[in-house]
Structures are given as structure tokens and as C-alpha cells.
Amino acid sequence: MARTGRRPGATRTREEILQAARADFGEKGYNGASVRGIARRAGVDPALVHHYFGSKDQVFVAAMELPYDPGDVLERVMLDTGQDPAEAVLRVFLQVWGDPRTQAPMLALIRSAVGTEQAADIVRGFMGDVLLRRIAPRLGVSPLRASLVASQLFGMVLVRYVIRVEPLASASPEDVVALYAPAVRLAMDLPKGP
Amino acid sequence: MARTGRRPGATRTREEILQAARADFGEKGYNGASVRGIARRAGVDPALVHHYFGSKDQVFVAAMELPYDPGDVLERVMLDTGQDPAEAVLRVFLQVWGDPRTQAPMLALIRSAVGTEQAADIVRGFMGDVLLRRIAPRLGVSPLRASLVASQLFGMVLVRYVIRVEPLASASPEDVVALYAPAVRLAMDLPKGP
Structure with a gap:
């Protein structure tokens, strides 16, 4: 070979x-x-x-050939002051997970993390590192709050793309952004925009 | 036998x-x-x-020998007007998932739903039914909004109990309730209490 x-x-x-x-x-x-x-x-x-x-x-x-690093995405989003961070992060998640090519490696990682303790250990360390070292300081919030924002995003992914529960599975990305962004923004605890 | x-x-x-x-x-x-x-x-x-x-x-x-029906929980919670519904639902999730005996069958169901298409199909039908027929009418919100509340709750479970990402995995239940309830309440879109 x-x-x-x-x-x-x-x-x-x-x-x-x-x-x-x-x-x-x-x-x-x-x-x-x-x-x-x-x-x-x-x-x-x-x-x-x-x-x-x-x-x-x-x-x-x-x-792991993942299509994106959650830490990079958030940093990019926070630098772009022209858009609402909660909406921007949601749009990135919806875009990456909505495209079968970029969805595949993420789905494989989540499947193995849920299914085996070895993979869970790896994903746990990665998410903890990204939350503690990159996302929480960038948002200026506690790591606990940052992990609740991660809960909202990965929960949406779980229900919409992994288990595919209706009506969320078939809702348009813009409907999801409009309805969910206020709750994500509140979990981020960001000061109001300029 | x-x-x-x-x-x-x-x-x-x-x-x-x-x-x-x-x-x-x-x-x-x-x-x-x-x-x-x-x-x-x-x-x-x-x-x-x-x-x-x-x-x-x-x-x-x-x-499935599940410890509770999300539809039952929400109905019980909504009938008890003495407490905040978002906090009450979070407390029930934290209690059921925090106890190894009641956690086990829920974890088994989520693991198989994420791992196999046959189990995903069953959980998808169950969650869609509960959301559409029981939770959305009870909350008086659209089924899409109800499924976003489900995203928040199952995302918290995924990050805290399945992958066990820190600091959420070790946070006290009351800290989780205090930080997360406002975002869950906003996703529920409930009118302010009496």
C-alpha cells in the first residue's frame, strides 16, 4: 500500500x-x-x-479534518463589529452543518464522542481548552457561561442535524437565526451593540 | 429460561x-x-x-423504561404557577440526569439515537410528537420555538453529562439554573409571571 x-x-x-x-x-x-x-x-x-x-x-x-475551529469562528465573528455576534455564530453553525461535505467530519466526531469513552475524552479536552482559553476570554464571560452558549449551539445541531426532529430539521436557516439568536445573545451576556 | x-x-x-x-x-x-x-x-x-x-x-x-416523559414534566411544571417554568424545567432535567439510576436509560436512548439511524428514527418521531402535540400547545408557542427550547435542554445534557465538558460538567445545579434559565425563558417566549 x-x-x-x-x-x-x-x-x-x-x-x-x-x-x-x-x-x-x-x-x-x-x-x-x-x-x-x-x-x-x-x-x-x-x-x-x-x-x-x-x-x-x-x-x-x-x-481530525474538521471544517472549522469553534475558537477561530468566534474570534472572527467578534472582530467583525458590523454584525450581531449571536446571529453571526448561529449562521456559521447552520452553514457548516447544512453542507453535507463540511457536516460529515463534524458528525463523525460527535457520533464517536457520544458513543465511546475514548472519543468523548478527546472531545471533552478539546472543547474545554477552546472554551477556557479562547472563547471565554474573547467574550469576556465566565467559562461556565461560555459552555452554556456551546450547549445551545450543539443542542441545536443535535436536534436539527443529528436526530433531525421536526419542525426544527426543516426550518429555514433564517427562521432559526431569528428565533434563537436572542436566547444565544442572552447566554453570551454581551453588552448591547454600539 | x-x-x-x-x-x-x-x-x-x-x-x-x-x-x-x-x-x-x-x-x-x-x-x-x-x-x-x-x-x-x-x-x-x-x-x-x-x-x-x-x-x-x-x-x-x-x-423504553425512561424515567420521565418530557411532555408530562412540562405539563406538571406549567400547572404549578408558583415557580418559574424555565427554572423548574431545568431543575427536573438536572435532577434526572444527575442521578445515575435515572440517567442510565436516557443516556442509552441518546447514545443509540446518535449512533444508529433506526434509533434516531424512533427518537425523532417521539420528540416530534411530544413537541407538536403536547409541549407547543401547552406553552402557547410555535412548534419551532418549542424545538429550540428542546435544543437548549438537550444541548446542556450533551455537554454536561454525555461529553462532560468542564466547567459545565462540575458546576452546581443551582449555578446552571441561575445562569441558563433566563436564556431558556427567552426561548420559551413566555409572558412575564403574575
Whole structure:
């Protein structure tokens, strides 16, 4: 099964880091894995891992082939002061989960996290890290409040896309945004816009 | 394996109805199953099924050995005008999911609904039925809004009890109620209390 076709060195190194990351997360769980350990396993300098991917949660997103990092999405949304953050975050979730191509890897991750303790451990560490280190400080709220916002978003995903309960499963994205955004905004506890 | 010990006729009939119900839901899914079909399979009159259990969703709850029916909980909560409905519903969810004995059957149902399409189909029919026929009319809101309230509650359960993400997993029930109830109340769109 060995492929002998040559690829540019950078792509190969990137792939080797991702492979090392998958092995490290799988063996040690999210909290046990580290950029340093992943670099050691791939035989590269930790600075190179940071250069290609960024922090541990971003390495995880790339390794699991997830379409987006919730931390990145929220940071992007919060920088764009032209739109309401609750509506913007909901639109991103609806877009990613509404497209079968980007939905597939997210669905696989949620399915395994709900089904097996090993996968739950990995997702638990990843979500806790993103909530504590990136989302809560960015929103300026407590990590507990940030995890309740995550509950609202993942609950919507569970009911609409995983179990597909009507009428939520067939509602238009804009109807969902209009009805749900006020409650998400309240859980975010944001000051009113400018 | 046949047990020859005698049980009172009523208990035996009740058990036979539940066995017929499990078979009917399993074969036809939630929407395909009916009180009439379950009664026929158990060899009893449909009125007896209603007498023992009530409506189809209540037969389902008994057959799956679930600790509670979300429709029942909400109706009970709405009748008790002395407490805030959002806080009361959250407390019931936290209580049922916080106790390992009552958590176990709910967790098994959610795990299988997320993991297999057959179980998802059954849970989808059950939740849609309860939302449309019991919860939405009782709250006086659209079924879409009722399904968003369900999203908030099941999302909290997913993050706190299934994946167990910190800090939500270890937060005290009263902290969760205090922080989350305003957002749940807003999704319920209830008029302010008396």
C-alpha cells in the first residue's frame, strides 16, 4: 500500500505532523497530548508545528479534518463589529452543518464522542481548552457561561442535524437565526451593540 | 429460561403490552407504530392500553423504561404557577440526569439515537410528537420555538453529562439554573409571571 509518488517536502512534513498528532491524541487523549510531543513524534521542531497550524486546538482541528475551529469562528465573528455576534455564530453553525461535505467530519466526531469513552475524552479536552482559553476570554464571560452558549449551539445541531426532529430539521436557516439568536445573545451576556 | 412463577393478571397484561410496544416501535418506527397496533399485537383492547399508559408517547416512555416523559414534566411544571417554568424545567432535567439510576436509560436512548439511524428514527418521531402535540400547545408557542427550547435542554445534557465538558460538567445545579434559565425563558417566549 506504500505510495511512492513524490510530493513537495512541505506537504509531506505537514502530513507527517498530522499523522503524529492523530497518534498522540489517540494514545494520550486531548489533555495528555502536546505540541511538543507531536513534534517529537514527527521528528520536527515544535516551532514548525506552530508555524503550520498554530496552537494545540488548531492542530487537533487539522488532524481530525474538521471544517472549522469553534475558537477561530468566534474570534472572527467578534472582530467583525458590523454584525450581531449571536446571529453571526448561529449562521456559521447552520452553514457548516447544512453542507453535507463540511457536516460529515463534524458528525463523525460527535457520533464517536457520544458513543465511546475514548472519543468523548478527546472531545471533552478539546472543547474545554477552546472554551477556557479562547472563547471565554474573547467574550469576556465566565467559562461556565461560555459552555452554556456551546450547549445551545450543539443542542441545536443535535436536534436539527443529528436526530433531525421536526419542525426544527426543516426550518429555514433564517427562521432559526431569528428565533434563537436572542436566547444565544442572552447566554453570551454581551453588552448591547454600539 | 421460562419463568413459571405466577404474577397477578394485571401485571402480566401490562408487561405483555410493553413487550408488544417494544416490538411495534422497533419494527415500524415511532410514527408507524400505534396504540391500536400495539393492542392488537398484545391481544387486548386499545382502551386497555390507554387505561394503563395513556397516549402513544406515554406507552413509549414506559416501554423504553425512561424515567420521565418530557411532555408530562412540562405539563406538571406549567400547572404549578408558583415557580418559574424555565427554572423548574431545568431543575427536573438536572435532577434526572444527575442521578445515575435515572440517567442510565436516557443516556442509552441518546447514545443509540446518535449512533444508529433506526434509533434516531424512533427518537425523532417521539420528540416530534411530544413537541407538536403536547409541549407547543401547552406553552402557547410555535412548534419551532418549542424545538429550540428542546435544543437548549438537550444541548446542556450533551455537554454536561454525555461529553462532560468542564466547567459545565462540575458546576452546581443551582449555578446552571441561575445562569441558563433566563436564556431558556427567552426561548420559551413566555409572558412575564403574575
